[in-house]
Amino acid sequence: MNTSSINIIFNIIFTSLMLCLTFSLTCQSIKVALFYNKQVTEIFITPYFGSYNIYVNDSLINNTSNSFLIRKINNSLELKILHDSTYICNTIHFKKKDSISALRLKVISPFTTDRYYNDDLYITNVNNNLRIINIVELEKYICGVVESETGYHNNIEYYKIQAILCRTYTLKNLGKHFDEGFNYCDDVHCQSYKGINYSKSSNTLIYEAINSTHNLVIVDTLLNLIDAVYHANCGGQTMNAEDVWNSKRYYLRSIYDPYCKKKRNTLWNKVISLNEFNNFLNDNGFKVNINNEYEFIQMQRRANLKINNESISLRKIREYFNLKSTFFNIKVKNDSVYFEGKGIGHGVGLCQDGAEQMTLEGFTFDNIINFYYKGVKIVDYHNIWLFKE
Numbered sequence: 575m576n577t578s579s580i581n582i583i584f585n586i587i588f589t590s591l592m593l594c595l596t597f598s599l600t601c602q603s604i605k606v607a608l609f610y611n612k613q614v615t616e617i618f619i620t621p622y623f624g625s626y627n628i629y630v631n632d633s634l635i636n637n638t639s640n641s642f643l644i645r646k647i648n649n650s651l652e653l654k655i656l657h658d659s660t661y662i663c664n665t666i667h668f669k670k671k672d673s674i675s676a677l678r679l680k681v682i683s684p685f686t687t688d689r690y691y692n693d694d695l696y697i698t699n700v701n702n703n704l705r706i707i708n709i710v711e712l713e714k715y716i717c718g719v720v721e722s723e724t725g726y727h728n729n730i731e732y733y734k735i736q737a738i739l740c741r742t743y744t745l746k747n748l749g750k751h752f753d754e755g756f757n758y759c760d761d762v763h764c765q766s767y768k769g770i771n772y773s774k775s776s777n778t779l780i781y782e783a784i785n786s787t788h789n790l791v792i793v794d795t796l797l798n799l800i801d802a803v804y805h806a807n808c809g810g811q812t813m814n815a816e817d818v819w820n821s822k823r824y825y826l827r828s829i830y831d832p833y834c835k836k837k838r839n840t841l842w843n844k845v846i847s848l849n850e851f852n853n854f855l856n857d858n859g860f861k862v863n864i865n866n867e868y869e870f871i872q873m874q875r876r877a878n879l880k881i882n883n884e885s886i887s888l889r890k891i892r893e894y895f896n897l898k899s900t901f902f903n904i905k906v907k908n909d910s911v912y913f914e915g916k917g918i919g920h921g922v923g924l925c926q927d928g929a930e931q932m933t934l935e936g937f938t939f940d941n942i943i944n945f946y947y948k949g950v951k952i953v954d955y956h957n958i959w960l961f962k963e
């Protein structure tokens with residue numbers, strides 16, 4: 575066994591034990607549909623850590639092998655156990671026997687690389703494709719989402735912020751896929767989730783961050799979970815929520831952010847033809863056209879572009895022309911429209927680059943959350959109900 579394999583196994587034991595000890599008291603489970611946007615017809619599953627019972631149509635089966643091939647057959651499923659039996663059935667449930675358990679999942683059709691998921695898998699046939707649901711403890715799910723959404727940072731304080739944002743979002747939106755029988759899909763429509771990457775060293779830091787912010791969520795003055803929205807880089811000023819989405823939240827206010835400017839250069843440019851821009855304005859009800867003299871300058875962020883009495887939201891312009899942000903100037907030269915912008919994303923709530931820079935300057939996760947979300951509280955979510963009663 576080489577050193578990297580030993581490291582991986584050490585990581586599995588260490589991180590799983592940490593999760594298990596800490597979370598055994600609060601085992602709320604989340605149902606996540608895996609490969610939600612793919613039409614999966616055939617998968618291969620092997621227990622990777624811990625042991626499992628396998629239920630076919632809710633009946634426990636005996637098996638002597640640890641390799642399972644599952645594919646859709648018309649409106650049913652076929653389960654082939656290597657060197658053992660084959661079953662035709664409607665449901666297959668891999669139910670963990672130990673609290674430290676993970677499965678390796680390989681999608682054969684369409685082909686993907688191996689992924690690893692904690693806890694249970696529940697498989698059915700929906701619309702002639704496999705519906706694979708990962709039934710996973712909340713905090714283990716948060717580990718996977720933070721890893722997938724945040725990428726690699728050698729920075730535990732930053733992971734703590736992401737863990738609290740993710741936990742707040744997760745508990746607030748549990749009904750998002752209610753009609754389909756699960757809580758979340760694994761795509762950016764909800765939160766990106768690719769299971770657990772046991773081989774990455776960042777994993778241990780994420781677990782530590784999740785441990786030390788255990789159960790913490792962000793609430794407003796009425797003790798409701800907040801809309802914990804965030805974006806990559808605000809360009810120096812965030813946006814009011816109502817200027818982007820027409821719904822006001824008192825804690826999603828525009829603030830000046832001196833921190834993200836120190837992090838990376840996010841200036842961007844885009845050029846389109848004047849004709850195209852005028853057509854766009856006309857399609858959106860403008861009667862006037864702009865010409866070579868036109869200039870639109872944002873010293874501070876604005877919500878709309880106004881010409882005479884006509885107005886259009888910058889968000890609409892951003893979406894139509896696929897711009898990185900709404901924090902842009904417009905200049906017109908030689909029948910071309912030049913967008914000169916800064917920042918990446920919608921600009922509402924927490925600025926990830928700014929937040930990370932603040933951690934490097936010694937601010938703690940609670941300081942940073944209160945800087946970007948005004949007048950909120952960070953509380954243990956079990957206590958919300960106590961305070962509310």
Ligand SMILES: [Zn+2]
Nearest residue numbers: 758759763764
């Ligand atoms: Zn979704």
Ligand SMILES: [Zn+2]
Nearest residue numbers: 808834925928
């Ligand atoms: Zn910023």
